[in-house]
Amino acid sequence: MKLVTIVCEAILEDRVVELLRQMGAHGHTAFPVHGSGNQGDRSADISELGNVQLQVLVKPAIAEALLTRLQTELFAAFAMVAYESDVRVLRPDKF
Amino acid sequence: MKLVTIVCEAILEDRVVELLRQMGAHGHTAFPVHGSGNQGDRSADISELGNVQLQVLVKPAIAEALLTRLQTELFAAFAMVAYESDVRVLRPDKF
Amino acid sequence: MKLVTIVCEAILEDRVVELLRQMGAHGHTAFPVHGSGNQGDRSADISELGNVQLQVLVKPAIAEALLTRLQTELFAAFAMVAYESDVRVLRPDKF
Numbered sequence: 350m351k352l353v354t355i356v357c358e359a360i361l362e363d364r365v366v367e368l369l370r371q372m373g374a375h376g377h378t379a380f381p382v383h384g385s386g387n388q389g390d391r392s393a394d395i396s397e398l399g400n401v402q403l404q405v406l407v408k409p410a411i412a413e414a415l416l417t418r419l420q421t422e423l424f425a426a427f428a429m430v431a432y433e434s435d436v437r438v439l440r441p442d443k444f
Numbered sequence: 445m446k447l448v449t450i451v452c453e454a455i456l457e458d459r460v461v462e463l464l465r466q467m468g469a470h471g472h473t474a475f476p477v478h479g480s481g482n483q484g485d486r487s488a489d490i491s492e493l494g495n496v497q498l499q500v501l502v503k504p505a506i507a508e509a510l511l512t513r514l515q516t517e518l519f520a521a522f523a524m525v526a527y528e529s530d531v532r533v534l535r536p537d538k539f
Numbered sequence: 540m541k542l543v544t545i546v547c548e549a550i551l552e553d554r555v556v557e558l559l560r561q562m563g564a565h566g567h568t569a570f571p572v573h574g575s576g577n578q579g580d581r582s583a584d585i586s587e588l589g590n591v592q593l594q595v596l597v598k599p600a601i602a603e604a605l606l607t608r609l610q611t612e613l614f615a616a617f618a619m620v621a622y623e624s625d626v627r628v629l630r631p632d633k634f
Binding site for chain 1: 449451475476477478479480481495497511514515519525526527528529530
């Protein structure tokens with residue numbers, strides 16, 4: 350299985366979650382993060398202006414399709430980072 | 445080394461941490477997350493009802509045993525997700 | 540690409556971020572964590588005394604150099620954990 354991690358502006362969270370649902374992802378986790386990127390520092394204190402990190406477990410083919418859609422639909426317009434890694438999941442049939 | 449990640453209801457955190465200690469894990473990190481799963485949306489605003497993500501670094505054999513115990517002792521009764529990945533750790537002798 | 544994760548005391552965050560900048564990292568994320576380690580339990584409620592988890596995406600050679608500097612400059616004096624894992628990043632040319 351693949352763990353796909355997406356870091357984006359908090360105001361984009363609903364849009365990314367909707368994309369995950371469209372791709373058939375069975376659940377995700379999200380949490381606020383602060384840090385810095387090409388757009389400069391981001392504070393988590395003002396949550397509307399902060400960043401959020403989303404993580405979702407999906408099959409490799411879904412991960413590939415998800416990353417492609419993120420790239421074509423959102424990356425051009427927003428400050429985002431996305432990456433995937435290999436994980437071994439308990440009860441993978443759930444995903 | 446293996447990084448084992450467990451996402452569960454926050455009220456289960458103490459029980460999972462106790463399990464980690466029994467398995468000989470030398471420390472862990474935890475942080476609140478929100479998101480959605482088979483049990484529906486979870487808000488981190490009401491921390492008692494929220495989810496928590498725990499992460500622990502352990503040797504492969506411990507990771508295997510830990511995942512087995514999670515599956516047999518907790519997964520049947522609770523909404524949980526657990527997975528492991530390979531990591532290279534500084535000072536692995538500490539773990 | 541490598542994802543380098545560093546868990547340290549929150550009061551060290553600025554120092555680690557400065558180290559990341561010196562190494563040429565193009566952004567990072569950070570978030571408060573609680574948990575336990577060789578130094579005992581850490582609560583995230585008192586943020587000055589809590590721990591923080593930092594994550595940065597870098598090329599393998601930078602990851603290696605970063606881990607070496609963490610080991611030689613900070614690990615002897617502070618309670619820290621650091622590890623790296625392999626990830627596939629969208630738009631890796633950004634990093």
